[in-house]
Amino acid sequence: DTEVTQTPKHLVMGMTNKKSLKCEQHMGHRAMYWYKQKAKKPPELMFVYSYEKLSINESVPSRFSPECPNSSLLNLHLHALQPEDSALYLCASSPPGQIQFFGPGTRLTVL
Amino acid sequence: DAKTTQPNSMESNEEEPVHLPCNHSTISGTDYIHWYRQLPSQGPEYVIHGLTSNVNNRMASLAIAEDRKSSTLILHRATLRDAAVYYCILRGGAGSYQLTFGKGTKLSVIP
Numbered sequence: 001d002t003e004v005t006q007t008p009k010h011l012v013m014g015m016t017n018k019k020s021l022k023c024e025q026h027m028g029h030r031a032m033y034w035y036k037q038k039a040k041k042p043p044e045l046m047f048v049y050s051y052e053k054l055s056i057n058e059s060v061p062s063r064f065s066p067e068c069p070n071s072s073l074l075n076l077h078l079h080a081l082q083p084e085d086s087a088l089y090l091c092a093s094s095p096p097g098q099i100q101f102f103g104p105g106t107r108l109t110v111l
Numbered sequence: 112d113a114k115t116t117q118p119n120s121m122e123s124n125e126e127e128p129v130h131l132p133c134n135h136s137t138i139s140g141t142d143y144i145h146w147y148r149q150l151p152s153q154g155p156e157y158v159i160h161g162l163t164s165n166v167n168n169r170m171a172s173l174a175i176a177e178d179r180k181s182s183t184l185i186l187h188r189a190t191l192r193d194a195a196v197y198y199c200i201l202r203g204g205a206g207s208y209q210l211t212f213g214k215g216t217k218l219s220v221i222p
Binding site for chain 2: 004031033042043044045048050055056090092096097099100101102103104105
């Protein structure tokens with residue numbers, strides 16, 4: 001299985017809602033990543049987990065809360081988002097420091 | 112991170128070779144040159160990477176200048192499926208997690 005899956009594919013939420021994005025991989029990769037991609041822009045790194053521990057946080061606002069409950073799963077908890085947070089959220093995984101495999105992304109709209 | 116410069120867009124005829132250039136004049140001795148591409152409505156996918164020598168794989172070839180200040184991704188026969196945004200990324204040596212995407216080159220393939 002060489003796939004990174006992300007759910008849901010699309011999400012619409014209000015500014016007061018709490019929601020979560022989910023990412024899963026079964027390639028045995030011990031590094032997992034969250035990226036944010038605005039329309040017509042390149043992906044920007046948000047968080048890196050290595051061996052289930054948060055190793056990089058690119059100064060992301062606290063309304064985004066990552067969680068890595070085990071080596072196959074990565075969540076991104078969302079709370080009190082702003083309309084400007086609307087974007088494609090991409091998950092990736094890799095052996096630590098190696099080539100990254102990306103999921104198809106979750107397209108988030110904040111109303 | 113050292114920066115890369117790519118043309119905003121390029122066009123190619125189907126079944127013809129495509130040469131996608133990338134300048135990286137501030138590359139350090141330990142930086143690897145990575146190429147990823149992002150097809151419409153998909154996450155990025157790895158294409159190829161190299162350090163000093165030219166590299167070939169089933170998807171493409173990577174030609175690296177002798178001074179390493181530039182590189183060229185070569186698609187030997189463009190197909191419609193190759194229409195994508197191609198990102199040239201410099202990545203530190205072993206253990207480096209970050210992929211810093213530049214603006215990339217949007218490749219259009221004309222039937």
